[in-house]
Amino acid sequence: MLNEGFWYDLFTYLFLGYTLFLMGGYLVSALVSYRVIRQHMAESSFVDYRNILTSPLTPKISIIAPAYNEALNIVDNAKSLLSLEYPDFEVVIVNDGSKDDTLQRLIDAYRLEKQEMAVPLRVECREILGVYKSTERAFSHLTVVDKRNGGKSDALNAGINVCAGRLIACIDVDCVLERDALLRMIKPFLEETDRKVIATGGVIRLANDCVIEDGRLLQIRVPRSFVAAAQVLEYMRAFLLSRVYWAKVNGLLLVSGALGLFDKETVVEAGGYSHKTVGEDMELVLRMRRMMEERRQPYAVRYIPDPLCWTEGPSKWEILGRQRNRWTRGMMDSLRFHRKLFFNPNYGTTGMVSYPHWFFYEWLAPIVETLGLAYCVVLMLTGSLDYGLFWLLLLFVYSFAVFLSSLAIWVDQKTYLQYRSKRDLGRLLVVALLEPLVFHPFIVYSAIRGNIDYLRGKKGWGSMTRQGLSKTQPTPAAPTPTTTT
Amino acid sequence: MQSILDWWNWTDGQDHLYAFLLVMAVLYVLGTVLLLGYIWLLMLRRNRRSAWSAALRARLEDDIATWMAGDLSTWELSNRLHVEVRTDERARPILADVIYATSKLLREESQSQLRDLFRQMSLDQIVLQKLKSIKWHEQAYGCRVAGQLQLKEFLSLIRARTRSWRGVLRVEAITALVAMGDQSGLEKIAEDNHHLPDWEQVLLLERFKILNSHELPPYENWLNSSRPDWVLFGIRLCRHYNRFDKIADLGPLLRSGDSRVQTAVLGTFEAQGDPELVPVLLDYLPYATGGCLIRTLNLLADLMLRSEAMPVLLDYADHADPLVRLTALEALRRLGLPAPELHLLTKSRSDLALLTAH
Amino acid sequence: MNSETVSTPPTILVAEDEALMLKMLTHRLQKEGYRVVTATDGKQALDSLRTSAPDLVITDLMMPYHNGLEIIEFVRKNLRPDLPVIVLSSAGQESSVVRAFDLGADDFAVKPFSPNELMSRVRKHLGR
Numbered sequence: 007m008l009n010e011g012f013w014y015d016l017f018t019y020l021f022l023g024y025t026l027f028l029m030g031g032y033l034v035s036a037l038v039s040y041r042v043i044r045q046h047m048a049e050s051s052f053v054d055y056r057n058i059l060t061s062p063l064t065p066k067i068s069i070i071a072p073a074y075n076e077a078l079n080i081v082d083n084a085k086s087l088l089s090l091e092y093p094d095f096e097v098v099i100v101n102d103g104s105k106d107d108t109l110q111r112l113i114d115a116y117r118l119e120k121q122e123m124a125v126p127l128r129v130e131c132r133e134i135l136g137v138y139k140s141t142e143r144a145f146s147h148l149t150v151v152d153k154r155n156g157g158k159s160d161a162l163n164a165g166i167n168v169c170a171g172r173l174i175a176c177i178d179v180d181c182v183l184e185r186d187a188l189l190r191m192i193k194p195f196l197e198e199t200d201r202k203v204i205a206t207g208g209v210i211r212l213a214n215d216c217v218i219e220d221g222r223l224l225q226i227r228v229p230r231s232f233v234a235a236a237q238v239l240e241y242m243r244a245f246l247l248s249r250v251y252w253a254k255v256n257g258l259l260l261v262s263g264a265l266g267l268f269d270k271e272t273v274v275e276a277g278g279y280s281h282k283t284v285g286e287d288m289e290l291v292l293r294m295r296r297m298m299e300e301r302r303q304p305y306a307v308r309y310i311p312d313p314l315c316w317t318e319g320p321s322k323w324e325i326l327g328r329q330r331n332r333w334t335r336g337m338m339d340s341l342r343f344h345r346k347l348f349f350n351p352n353y354g355t356t357g358m359v360s361y362p363h364w365f366f367y368e369w370l371a372p373i374v375e376t377l378g379l380a381y382c383v384v385l386m387l388t389g390s391l392d393y394g395l396f397w398l399l400l401l402f403v404y405s406f407a408v409f410l411s412s413l414a415i416w417v418d419q420k421t422y423l424q425y426r427s428k429r430d431l432g433r434l435l436v437v438a439l440l441e442p443l444v445f446h447p448f449i450v451y452s453a454i455r456g457n458i459d460y461l462r463g464k465k466g467w468g469s470m471t472r473q474g475l476s477k478t479q480p481t482p483a484a485p486t487p488t489t490t491t
Numbered sequence: 492m493q494s495i496l497d498w499w500n501w502t503d504g505q506d507h508l509y510a511f512l513l514v515m516a517v518l519y520v521l522g523t524v525l526l527l528g529y530i531w532l533l534m535l536r537r538n539r540r541s542a543w544s545a546a547l548r549a550r551l552e553d554d555i556a557t558w559m560a561g562d563l564s565t566w567e568l569s570n571r572l573h574v575e576v577r578t579d580e581r582a583r584p585i586l587a588d589v590i591y592a593t594s595k596l597l598r599e600e601s602q603s604q605l606r607d608l609f610r611q612m613s614l615d616q617i618v619l620q621k622l623k624s625i626k627w628h629e630q631a632y633g634c635r636v637a638g639q640l641q642l643k644e645f646l647s648l649i650r651a652r653t654r655s656w657r658g659v660l661r662v663e664a665i666t667a668l669v670a671m672g673d674q675s676g677l678e679k680i681a682e683d684n685h686h687l688p689d690w691e692q693v694l695l696l697e698r699f700k701i702l703n704s705h706e707l708p709p710y711e712n713w714l715n716s717s718r719p720d721w722v723l724f725g726i727r728l729c730r731h732y733n734r735f736d737k738i739a740d741l742g743p744l745l746r747s748g749d750s751r752v753q754t755a756v757l758g759t760f761e762a763q764g765d766p767e768l769v770p771v772l773l774d775y776l777p778y779a780t781g782g783c784l785i786r787t788l789n790l791l792a793d794l795m796l797r798s799e800a801m802p803v804l805l806d807y808a809d810h811a812d813p814l815v816r817l818t819a820l821e822a823l824r825r826l827g828l829p830a831p832e833l834h835l836l837t838k839s840r841s842d843l844a845l846l847t848a849h
Numbered sequence: 850m851n852s853e854t855v856s857t858p859p860t861i862l863v864a865e866d867e868a869l870m871l872k873m874l875t876h877r878l879q880k881e882g883y884r885v886v887t888a889t890d891g892k893q894a895l896d897s898l899r900t901s902a903p904d905l906v907i908t909d910l911m912m913p914y915h916n917g918l919e920i921i922e923f924v925r926k927n928l929r930p931d932l933p934v935i936v937l938s939s940a941g942q943e944s945s946v947v948r949a950f951d952l953g954a955d956d957f958a959v960k961p962f963s964p965n966e967l968m969s970r971v972r973k974h975l976g977r
Contacts (some may be wrong), residue, residue, distance in 0.1 A: 018508075046493075048628045052659050057697040063691060063727060124820060125844040126813050134844055167844075197658055197690035199720075395505075398512040405519035412526040419530050431530065552869050553876075559964070560876035592869050598963045700942040 018395075019211050021378050028367060029406055032247070034486030036413050039250035043311045043421050050312070055189045059091055065195065067095040067188055067267070068171030071179040072161030077106040078346040081115045083179050092188040096147045098165045099179070103155030104196035108413075116140045129278025158263075159279035159286040165279055168456055173269060178264045178289075178317065187314040191267045194308035201306040204272045204294055207253070208309075209245045211285040211424065212238050213316035216369045228430040228437075233326055234290055234447035235437045237319045242414040245311070246421070259295070261307065263287035265315040272298070284455035284465065285336015285341070292344050292356075313422060327452040333465070334456025336368075341365060372453035404442050411438035481486060503820075512849070547575070547582055551589045554704075559601065565608070572612055573712050587614040591636045595624050613643055622648045627655070631663040638667030650676050654683055662691050677708040680785045681716035692724050696731065707732070714740055719749040730759040736774065738763060742771040750783060757786045766794050785818045792822035800826060806837050859975050860884045864894035864904035864920060865937065866912045870960075874907065877964050878971070891915025895923060905975055906934045907967075910945050918948055925953040933974035937962070 058064065069087055073080055080099070087097045101109045112118060118138035123133060132152065137152040153164050162176055173195060175188065187208065194203045214237075229235050233355075240276035252258040261268075266287065276294045279286045291307060298305040320326040341364060347357040348365065385391040417436055418424055425431060437445075499507070554571055557563040575582045587609070594605045609615065610764035621633030622645060630652055637645045644810045650673070670674050699707060711734065713725030720746065729737045741756045760768050772787055772794075788807060792800050804826070805818040823831055856938050861883045864872040868889070875885045886901050888894035891914035896907070898920070906924060910917035924932050935956045936949045946957050957976055958967050 022508075034815045049659050052628070052631055052663065053694065058693055059691050061697055062731065063689065063696060125816055126817050128813070129843055193690055197688045199686050199688050283644075392505075394509060395512075398509055398516070401516045402512045402519075405516045405523070409519040409523045409526075412523045412530075416530055419533050428534070431534075435527070438824060549868070552872050553932070556872035556876040559873060560880040562880055589869070593873070596870055596873065596961055598961045600963060600965070646887065 007424065017378075017381060023271055024374060027401065028371070031367075033408060035251040036247040036410070036417070038254060039247050039311075040417050040420070042250050042254050043246070044359070045101060046301070046311055050190075058189055059093060061093055064093050064189075064192060065173050066171040067092060067173045067175055067192070068098055068169030068270070069095060069175045069177060069188075070100065070162055070165030070169060070179055072100045072102055072158050072165065072277075073104065073108055073179050074158075074161070075104045075106050075108065076179060077104070077108045077111055079180060080108050081111055082241045084112065084116070086182065087177075087179075089185075089186045090183060090188055090377045095188060096149055096169065096171060098149045098151060099352045100153065100165045102157070102160040102161040103153060109150070111151055113138065116145045116148055116150075117142050118148075118150055127167055128231050128274045129163045129166050130281070131160050131167060131278075131280045134164055134168070137168055143165045143354060158282060159281050159283075162286075164279040166270065166273060170269070173267055174270045174273065175265070175267045175313070176263065177266075180317075181264050182213060182223060182316040183265070184314045185222075187265070188267075190310050191313060193310070193390070194306070195267070195269070197387055198306060198308075201304040202269070202272075202298075203306050203308055204269045205261050205291055205307045206267045206310060207249065207258065208265040208267075208314040209249075209311060210241065210262050210264050210301065210315050210317055211245075211313045212241060212319040214319055214321055216316070218316075220455055226424055228425055229321070231321050232437065232444070233323055234319055234321045235433060236441050237326070239411055239434060239437050239441060240445075240469070241319075242418060243410060246286070246414050246417045247410070250311050252360070253307065255355065255359070256306050257311060257355045257363070258307045259292055259300065259356070259360045259364060261291050261308045262315075262393070264317050280343075283336055283339035284332050288336060289340040289343060292340050292347075292361075295345060295356045295360075296347060296353065299356055307467050309420075311339060313424065323448065327448070327455070330449055330452035331456040333461045334372075337364065337369060338457070338460050341369060344378050372450040372477075373457065375450055376454055394450075399460055407442040407446070411441065516753050517529070521733055530799055544581075544585060547579075548585055548589060549585055551582075555589060557745075559597075559604075565604070569611065576612065576624045584617050586612065587617045587636065590614065591639055592663065594639050602641075609640055612710070615644070615680070618642055618645065619648075621653070627657050628653075631660050634660070634663040634667040638670035639665075641671055644669055646671065646673055653680055658688060660692050661687075662694050665695060669699065669706065670700065672706065674709055678712050681713045681718060681728035687718075687720040687724055690759065692720075694725065695724075696727065699728070704732075711740075711811060714744070719747070719752055722747070722764075723752050725756050726755040726759060728763055730755070733762075735763050735765075738765070738768070742768075744773045745771065746778065750781070753779070756782060757790065761786070764794065769794050773803075781812075784812075784815055788815070788818050788822060792826060794843075796825050801828070858882050858884050859904035860886060860901060861971070862886045862888065862894065862897055862901065862904075862906045864888040864891070864906070864908040864912060866890055866895075866909060870909075870937075873964070873972065874967075877968065881968055881971075883971075891919060894920050896924060898928060902933070905971060906932060907971075908934065909937045909965060910922070910949065911939075918945070918952055921949060921952045921954050935967075935970060935974065 017447050031441075041285070067409060069090075071087065084097065084099060087099075099112065101112070116359065117140055119141050120136045122137050123137060125137065132156045133150045135154065138152065140146060140148050149168060151168050153161065153162050156164075166174060173192065175191070177183070193346055194206045212229065212234060213223065214231070215227050216223055217225040217227075225380070249258065249260075263286070272294055273290070276290070276297045278290075280289050280293070283289050286350040295305070295307065320329055341361070344361070347353045349360045349362055350357040355363075382391060382396060411434075415425075415431070415438070496805065502510075551572075554563065554568055558565065558568045566823070576586065583712050590605055590609050594602060595607070597661065618633050618636050618640075621629045622637070623747050624630055624633070633645075634649055636642070636651060637649060646668075648670075649664050652660055653676075655661050655664070665680065666675075668680075678741060707728075710725045710728040710732075713721045714729070714737070726741060726744065728734075729741070738759070741759060744756050745753055747753065760772070769791065772791055776784075776787055776791070788804065791803060795803070804819045806813055806825050808823065810816050810819065820833060820836060823836075861878055863871060863874050863878070863885060864887075865874065866889055871887055872888065875887055878885045886897050886903060888897050891912045894908065894912070895915060897903075906920070908917040908920045914927050923935070924934055930953075933955045934953070935952045935958060936946065937958050937960060938946050938949075939960050946954075949957065956970050958970065
């Protein structure tokens with residue numbers, strides 16, 4: 007009988023042990039994250055960020071925004087970036103060999119003039135064709151770099167070569183940033199004295215179905231479409247219950263490509279962004295951490311829990327699937343390039359905790375789930391499935407998923423209170439109940455597809471078309487933890 | 492309890508497993524229901540908002556505003572406030588906050604009557620409670636109120652708070668000392684405290700900006716501190732307040748060994764732009780590295796005579812660090828070195844892209 | 850105060866989102882004998898400008914919905930171009946004050962403020 011005996015017991019208890027460990031980890035993470043967020047909010051209440059707007063002591067920030075075929079919105083996006091509130095910053099838009107008139111629109115709108123200058127090529131990038139600055143004083147902090155097409159990493163690297171700031175903010179050009187995002191993000195860099203802060207991440211929230219005007223968010227709503235709403239819930243779980251905890255224990259491996267602030271010198275010393283992967287954001291942080299560990303220099307990767315960045319998430323299953331496929335492939339690249347860190351005590355928390363976590367949970371969890379399900383199917387087909395156990399396990403896992411989602415909603419209510427109306431909360435609850443049954447399996451499926459595609463050697467992004475900020479097309483956002491089990 | 496143990500002993504592993512899973516599932520479901528109930532309660536409470544305290548606050552604000560306008564005599568106000576406080580002790584902290592908020596809005600001439608009122612209503616006891624609380628944010632609030640209302644009797648408590656490990660509390664305490672004009676305490680601060688991170692310096696500078704010059708702390712003395720963070724802050728304040736008379740003191744700090752201090756001194760020199768600084772810079776040049784070296788080269792290019800600057804820069808056009816080379820080249824270009832000669836210097840370098848305007 | 854005893858007291862619109870500040874200004878202005886119309890945000894301010902006909906406007910620079918600069922623009926474009934406008938600003942908002950003057954503000958007061966000083970500025974601009 008297949009449902010008895012040593013192997014059966016082993017699989018069952020392994021699966022159970024794995025699941026319990028994951029659940030315990032999540033609960034600890036949620037508790038710690040909640041406390042840290044409350045502390046952070048209490049501290050922030052004593053800081054009036056508006057007062058720092060004119061401080062001469064803040065470091066110079068260079069915002070680097072790669073742009074490819076963004077002609078439709080580039081002028082608006084640039085305007086939104088230029089009007090951020092920070093004492094000393096520059097906006098570097100990198101035109102990555104666009105086939106449309108992205109560059110010309112910028113030149114016309116901001117009266118740009120090609121500059122004569124020498125650019126140190128400190129990190130690898132394809133040929134830079136020209137650097138443009140505005141002739142108008144009002145846009146003196148805008149720089150546009152024109153270069154041959156080389157991909158997002160390449161464009162970011164070109165921006166790094168040209169920019170003059172001490173810190174670099176790598177963002178996606180069509181994200182909407184809060185006005186004081188930069189002011190809030192520099193805090194970790196300036197307040198830690200015994201460790202060098204090399205990167206700070208921020209919270210990304212989904213702006214689907216929210217009212218955006220003039221680059222500002224006027225009204226926040228839970229999206230109507232199930233796909234988008236499920237992602238909102240997923241992001242809430244990740245950013246409120248998980249990332250904060252990882253930053254606190256200094257094990258954060260992932261700083262979103264949509265919003266991250268980095269110490270420029272450390273990035274340059276680590277070699278800049280890698281051209282060899284689609285998950286360049288995670289790979290860079292991992293490489294920077296590895297470098298600092300190898301140098302035995304105390305460092306930290308921190309995190310600001312305030313919601314600072316809004317982006318459009320995929321609203322169609324197909325596009326979501328491609329996005330998750332890409333995230334999986336990017337993650338596998340990062341894990342593979344740095345496999346030396348796996349349980350390697352020479353690499354501190356990064357090697358002993360963060361990397362194994364990503365390996366066993368972020369990467370392996372979809373595989374374990376699928377194998378578990380396959381095993382159950384086999385048992386069922388041979389008539390030896392213990393239906394009682396099967397349904398109990400499902401109930402066990404489902405109730406945990408709903409509990410975790412409720413926890414995320416609760417933390418939001420007790421802290422940032424993004425969703426106030428009964429309708430929004432009702433929608434979130436419905437999504438929380440349906441998500442483990444409908445959304446999660448799709449995510450697992452996309453991750454498995456990602457694994458298969460990776461093993462078959464597929465590279466690249468697939469097609470992502472732009473339709474404007476208020477239309478729902480995906481932006482290349484960064485991998486977030488994909489599993490709740 | 493006994494029956495559970497009996498059941499446990501009589502059933503086998505599989506039933507144990509079932510029971511375990513069932514119990515966990517039930518716990519999770521219960522947890523979910525509790526959380527959702529809590530959320531519902533939060534919503535209700537938010538909608539009703541603390542009606543009592545909002546109404547009380549509105550009343551107190553009205554009374555104080557009328558009194559400040561002169562339509563209510565102090566005696567009448569006093570009576571009304573005593574009534575409020577007697578009816579409910581919780582009114583006291585709210586009253587303290589209202590008076591504090593009013594004080595923040597007004598300038599010096601209106602302050603004394605507010606301070607008298609504050610003491611008359613024994614609200615300084617509230618501040619004492621806050622300063623002695625175990626919660627850091629209550630202590631921070633206490634510092635703010637004490638500083639604003641000049642409650643000098645709490646000076647020693649606040650001085651102790653400047654040694655807290657928590658940055659926010661330190662900032663509030665230092666601000667309060669400055670507001671109360673505790674010059675001697677502020678002189679000692681630079682020796683007692685080990686750290687003053689940049690973030691706190693940013694916050695403090697902003698608070699100092701709104702003060703009059705005689706109210707500022709003795710920052711020139713901090714230049715002599717043994718703690719580099721405080722030296723750094725002193726330099727930055729000198730720069731901000733254009734204390735160019737202190738330039739002579741800053742020169743020796745260039746050899747202090749702390750790169751942040753060196754950077755801050757160079758920043759001050761950049762702001763001042765006095766050719767008399769050239770000898771100091773030339774002395775420092777051989778010891779400068781990294782960002783400081785780059786800034787020193789730029790400063791020399793700006794301050795020295797062209798004929799004297801060129802040989803110095805040409806030395807560095809061959810430096811190992813590409814950024815230093817770049818700086819020297821850009822400076823030479825600014826000074827008018829012709830393009831062909833510049834290209835000659837960069838010809839063998841592959842790590843620079845020389846972009847032209849054509 | 851003035852010799853024309855039958856004329857109604859001047860109306861002053863005060864736009865300020867901080868409740869305490871608003872009350873302080875209102876009571877003091879009323880004590881001086883003016884009629885006061887209040888607004889707690891930009892939207893209310895614009896509505897009040899349309900409905901009541903103030904003789905002077907005191908507005909904070911930072912308010913929800915529409916800030917002080919937009920109020921000034923509205924007054925200069927749609928109401929009397931010579932309607933006196935006094936802006937209230939916090940320390941560190943010099944650039945906004947400059948913008949306010951560019952748009953046509955007549956005077957400004959910085960917080961922390963002096964009630965006596967503000968009253969004398971009001972009197973001056975009302976021509977009494």
